[in-house]
Amino acid sequence: MMVKKRVAVIGAGMTLYRRRLKETGKELSYYASQMALESAGMTREQVQSVVMGTAPDAFDGIHMKAENLADGSGADQKPYTRVYVGGGTGVFAPIGGWWHVASGLFDTCLVVCEEKMSPCHPHPQTAFRTIWDPIDTRPLNPNLVWIFALEMNRYMTVHKIPKEQIAMVAVKNKRNALDHPCAQLGANITVEDVLKSEVMVWPVQRLDISPPTDGAAALVLASEDVARKYTDAPVWLDGVGWALDTTYWTNRDLYFPEYVAVAARNAYKMAKITDPPKEISFAEPYDPFDYKELHHLEGLLLAKKGEAPKMTAEGVTQRDGKLPVCPSGGLLGVGNPIAAAGLMKCCECFWQLRNEAGKRQVRNANTAVAQAWGDLQQVGTVAVFRR
Amino acid sequence: MFEAAVKAFNDAGVDPRKDIGSCITAAEDYWEGYSIFDEFVPDQLGAVLRSVCTVGGDGLLALANGVMQIETGLFDFVTIEAHSKASDILTFPNILTHALDPIYNRAFDAHPYFVAGLEMQRYLYETKTTREQCAAVVVKNKRNALDNPAAAFPGKLTVSDVLSSETLAQPLTRRDVSALADGAIVMVLASEAKAKKLASQPIWIKGIGWCTDTPWLESRDWSAATYARLASERAYKMTGLKDPLKQIALAEVDDYFSYKELQHIEALGFCKKGEAGKLTEQGTFNRDGRLPVNVSGGRLGAGNLLEASALQSTLECVLQLRQQAGKRQVKNARMALAQSWRGVPTATGCVAVLSNEL
Numbered sequence: 001m002m003v004k005k006r007v008a009v010i011g012a013g014m015t016l017y018r019r020r021l022k023e024t025g026k027e028l029s030y031y032a033s034q035m036a037l038e039s040a041g042m043t044r045e046q047v048q049s050v051v052m053g054t055a056p057d058a059f060d061g062i063h064m065k066a067e068n069l070a071d072g073s074g075a076d077q078k079p080y081t082r083v084y085v086g087g088g089t090g091v092f093a094p095i096g097g098w099w100h101v102a103s104g105l106f107d108t109c110l111v112v113c114e115e116k117m118s119p120c121h122p123h124p125q126t127a128f129r130t131i132w133d134p135i136d137t138r139p140l141n142p143n144l145v146w147i148f149a150l151e152m153n154r155y156m157t158v159h160k161i162p163k164e165q166i167a168m169v170a171v172k173n174k175r176n177a178l179d180h181p182c183a184q185l186g187a188n189i190t191v192e193d194v195l196k197s198e199v200m201v202w203p204v205q206r207l208d209i210s211p212p213t214d215g216a217a218a219l220v221l222a223s224e225d226v227a228r229k230y231t232d233a234p235v236w237l238d239g240v241g242w243a244l245d246t247t248y249w250t251n252r253d254l255y256f257p258e259y260v261a262v263a264a265r266n267a268y269k270m271a272k273i274t275d276p277p278k279e280i281s282f283a284e285p286y287d288p289f290d291y292k293e294l295h296h297l298e299g300l301l302l303a304k305k306g307e308a309p310k311m312t313a314e315g316v317t318q319r320d321g322k323l324p325v326c327p328s329g330g331l332l333g334v335g336n337p338i339a340a341a342g343l344m345k346c347c348e349c350f351w352q353l354r355n356e357a358g359k360r361q362v363r364n365a366n367t368a369v370a371q372a373w374g375d376l377q378q379v380g381t382v383a384v385f386r387r
Numbered sequence: 388m389f390e391a392a393v394k395a396f397n398d399a400g401v402d403p404r405k406d407i408g409s410c411i412t413a414a415e416d417y418w419e420g421y422s423i424f425d426e427f428v429p430d431q432l433g434a435v436l437r438s439v440c441t442v443g444g445d446g447l448l449a450l451a452n453g454v455m456q457i458e459t460g461l462f463d464f465v466t467i468e469a470h471s472k473a474s475d476i477l478t479f480p481n482i483l484t485h486a487l488d489p490i491y492n493r494a495f496d497a498h499p500y501f502v503a504g505l506e507m508q509r510y511l512y513e514t515k516t517t518r519e520q521c522a523a524v525v526v527k528n529k530r531n532a533l534d535n536p537a538a539a540f541p542g543k544l545t546v547s548d549v550l551s552s553e554t555l556a557q558p559l560t561r562r563d564v565s566a567l568a569d570g571a572i573v574m575v576l577a578s579e580a581k582a583k584k585l586a587s588q589p590i591w592i593k594g595i596g597w598c599t600d601t602p603w604l605e606s607r608d609w610s611a612a613t614y615a616r617l618a619s620e621r622a623y624k625m626t627g628l629k630d631p632l633k634q635i636a637l638a639e640v641d642d643y644f645s646y647k648e649l650q651h652i653e654a655l656g657f658c659k660k661g662e663a664g665k666l667t668e669q670g671t672f673n674r675d676g677r678l679p680v681n682v683s684g685g686r687l688g689a690g691n692l693l694e695a696s697a698l699q700s701t702l703e704c705v706l707q708l709r710q711q712a713g714k715r716q717v718k719n720a721r722m723a724l725a726q727s728w729r730g731v732p733t734a735t736g737c738v739a740v741l742s743n744e745l
Contacts, residue, residue: 002460024490052443056422063417063485066443067733070599077617080599080735081452082443086423092440096452103458130422244429244439262436270461375426379439 003270007101008227008234009094009385011040011220012347017184017335020118021214025060026072028216029114032340033074036110036218041230047220048106050075052082053093053113055338055374058127059120073112073218085242086131087288087374089113090217090342091381095240097221098383107226114216115337124212131376133247145209149201151254151377152291156203158255159306161294163203167194168312169290170207173326176319177333179359182344184213184335194290210288213335217343219350235353239271239384249376260299260371260380267382268301273367276301280384281365282324282352284345286373287331296371297325299380324362327352342372346383353387388470388571389431395573396433400585401464403433407575408462410434412441413449413469413694417482420475432466432573444597445469446572446698447727447737451595453576463581469695470571479567487732492604497556500564502604502731504556507646509609511558513661518558520664521645522549525562525687527667528642531674532684534714539568539690549645563645568690572698574705579745588709593722593740594628596621600734607734612647614736615654615726622724622738623656631656632678636720637707639700641728641736642685651726652680655738674715682707682715697727701739708743 013035015021015028023031029052037044052066052073062068066082073080083089083096090113097111117124128144155161168191177186189207197206227234243262245252252258264276273279285296294308302323303311311317317325328334328348331341349368351357368385396403403410410432414424421427425441428434442449446469453465476482483499495501510516523546532541544562552562582589598617601607619631628634640655642648649663657678658666666672672680683689683703686696704723706712721744728736 004458004460057416057485058422060489061485062489063482064415064443064729064733067486067599067729067735068488068602070602070735075599076601077598077613079597079618079621081448081597083452084441084443085425085439096440099452099455099459099461102461103455105455105458127422130420131426133427134420242438242440243436244425244434246435247427247430259436266438375423378426 003102004104005102006224007098007237008222008224009219009237009350010222010227010231010234011036011042012218012350013039014182014217014344014347015215016182017213017215017337019184019211019213025069025114025116028116028214029069029072029112032216032218033110033112036220040220042220044074047074047078047108047110049079049100049109051093051096051100051109051111052080053089053339053343054082055086055089055115056127058130059115059117059124061119069114074110085244085374085379085381087338088342088372088379088381089339089374091346091370091372091383092242093339093343094219094221094237094346094383095242095381098237098240101221101223107223109221111219111221112216113339113343115340116214117212117337118214145201145204147377148289149204152203152289154254155291155295161309163195164191165309165313166291166294167191169287169293170194170332172318173287173330173332176327176360177329180329180334183329183333185211186329186333204289208290210331210336213337215335215337215340217340217347219343219346233354235350236386237383238386239267239273241266242381244375245378247376249378254377256305257295257299257373257380259378260296260373261301263380263382264300267384271384273384279367280369281367282327282362284326284328284348284368284370286342286371287326288336290332292373293326293330296373300369300371319360319362327360327362345370349385353385388468391571391573392432392468395575399575401575403466407434407464407466409438409456410466411449411453413444413446414441415443415694417485418476418693432468434466444735445694445727445729445737447701447725447739448597450574450701450739451597451737454592454595457576457578463578465576467574467576469698471692471695472569473567473693474569483731499731500559501556503644504559506609507559507644510646510650513610515661516649516664518550519546520668521563521649522546523667524642524645524648525549527673528681528685528687531682531715532688535684535689538684538688540566541684541688559644565643565686565691568692570690570692570695572695572702574698588743590705590708591742591745593742594622594626595737595739596625597737604732611660612650612654614734615651615728615738618736618738619655622740626740628740635722635724637679637682637717638724638726639681639683639685639703640726642681642687643691643728643730645687647728648681648685651728655724655726674717679717682717697737700725700727704741708741
């Protein structure tokens with residue numbers, strides 16, 4: 001497969017991630033885009049196209065939300081697209097930006113993700129009540145934690161995973177987040193803290209879950225020739241993949257995310273990666289719940305089925321381990337503003353691969369993978385970055 | 388969705404489960420009544436475990452993204468889908484009100500079409516276009532729709548029928564506004580190499596452009612459709628088009644409101660600002676005029692399909708360029724233009740130039 005133009009990341013930015021921010025969505029988008037543009041050494045005028053990623057409109061209560069965010073993200077009077085795959089949007093937005101540039105239609109693309117969950121009262125869970133089929137599922141009055149509990153239970157049962165090993169993910173990510181200046185929930189906690197926290201829907205407990213968050217993140221993409229004019233240290237977006245599984249999630253065995261595996265295989269193929277565990281230096285899989293990081297490591301083919309918990313227990317996924325996982329602190333530590341959470345992971349890949357991650361820096365990183373997940377246990381989005 | 392998809396796949400001669408690499412749906416959550424609508428896309432389109440996404444925009448924006456996906460070299464075939472199930476929407480004005488800025492504009496507590504009323508007023512004032520000229524657009528498009536078997540609202544109307552209908556937002560009357568309809572449209576895009584092999588009558592996308600103007604109602608130019616002008620400049624440049632009026636045989640432009648067709652005709656460079664009304668009265672944009680506009684009936688005649696109207700316009704261009712438009716066929720059409728606008732309160736739209744010659 002020949003891709004027309006190689007695409008580079010040349011700038012990244014993000015806002016503070018917090019439960020409630022006073023800034024409007026427009027303002028958050030502006031701060032993140034401005035930081036990304038400044039880090040690229042670029043002005044808004046030099047941006048040829050803009051891609052916006054933002055999850056359900058119900059959070060902000062703004063219909064056609066991206067239209068409202070257009071000026072905040074620097075898109076007015078420019079070609080502007082909102083791409084959308086639910087929770088997978090954060091890693092999908094740079095993929096949308098990738099095809100803007102890789103197609104040869106644009107030399108540069110600003111990718112912005114914004115989420116403001118705090119306007120949704122009493123809690124963003126209320127918005128999630130409308131993600132289900134109105135005829136066969138909504139009458140059961142489910143909430144998100146409920147379906148995660150089903151999946152977590154299935155994953156634990158199939159592989160006989162002890163809850164302690166899953167809790168280790170929350171401990172690791174919250175500790176990693178202590179070194180992230182934007183993080184919402186960096187903390188030193190113990191496995192026992194997680195196991196003793198309030199049961200939400202068994203086996204999901206409070207400290208297994210990432211928080212609702214306000215925040216925005218942005219990346220600047222450029223074609224190879226243009227990127228070289230701006231920086232000596234571009235980070236290449238060399239592989240992209242995305243896949244959406246059937247709507248009927250109840251008909252699938254939830255113990256393994258096949259959709260992530262399909263997306264990962266596509267991304268690795270494009271990046272010419274044949275042995276992912278060997279060639280990937282660190283990973284930023286989607287971790288809205290602690291077990292999800294493990295689930296997704298297996299989906300990303302970085303661990304064999306059922307072996308990610310063991311890897312975690314052995315310390316392989318620590319920041320100084322053989323395969324650092326979520327060195328940023330992930331959603332559990334940095335926060336989970338749905339679409340902006342995924343893009344935060346891509347920002348982390350950029351900073352790590354440029355040796356700009358400060359205290360979070362992992363050693364000798366060459367190739368990184370970021371992944372997000374969304375919809376009804378249904379969509380995987382995968383991006384491979386290289387220095 | 389399924390019904391339209393089956394027709395499109397049969398027409399293209401492709402098997403979605405084997406041939407199609409990617410699939411894009413144009414949708415917005417509030418229209419659908421779901422949060423995260425793309426959950427409900429893959430099965431009907433034969434796209435389970437494939438690269439599927441939604442674009443929060445109209446059908447032409449989805450198509451533009453499909454073009455880019457093919458241009459990267461990643462995919463040979465891309466499915467584009469857009470639909471409207473407007474009849475499921477019980478509170479259309481309330482949903483549209485939610486598109487207004489929550490701090491500055493929502494508090495007016497008026498039907499959101501007030502934005503169009505204000506814009507129309509400004510357009511008429513600045514360009515000296517008359518109410519009668521706007522009404523002539525409605526008469527033309529509803530008449531054109533009589534020959535479109537898929538159209539929801541064909542009719543034989545007079546200018547006074549339009550003017551005497553009830554006022555919605557001065558000077559906008561009920562018949563100046565397109566009425567909502569249900570429908571779905573699916574298209575299959577292919578790379579040049581695959582299209583040449585597979586299709587006897589491929590229609591080529593020669594140029595495409597899209598643009599979003601400022602979301603602030605307060606700082607827009609209300610008399611001209613700036614987004615349409617900027618989008619068309621990109622599309623014309625890509626096509627290598629110098630004189631649109633001469634080179635384009637027919638145009639399907641967005642006519643969500645009657646005056647919008649006139650604004651769009653001017654923004655696309657078919658005539659000077661303020662001339663479109665007069666030319667409409669003179670019959671320039673009739674089916675047998677110099678530049679037929681909205682031969683399909685447009686939104687006014689065929690029905691307002693929300694994000695799918697953009698693909699309705701594109702579909703008409705395809706049918707015309709393939710000489711398959713039946714009674715409404717425009718003779719010797721080689722190049723056609725489709726233009727879209729997302730409706731109030733947005734200032735977003737796309738332009739595509741299509742041709743039956745490569």
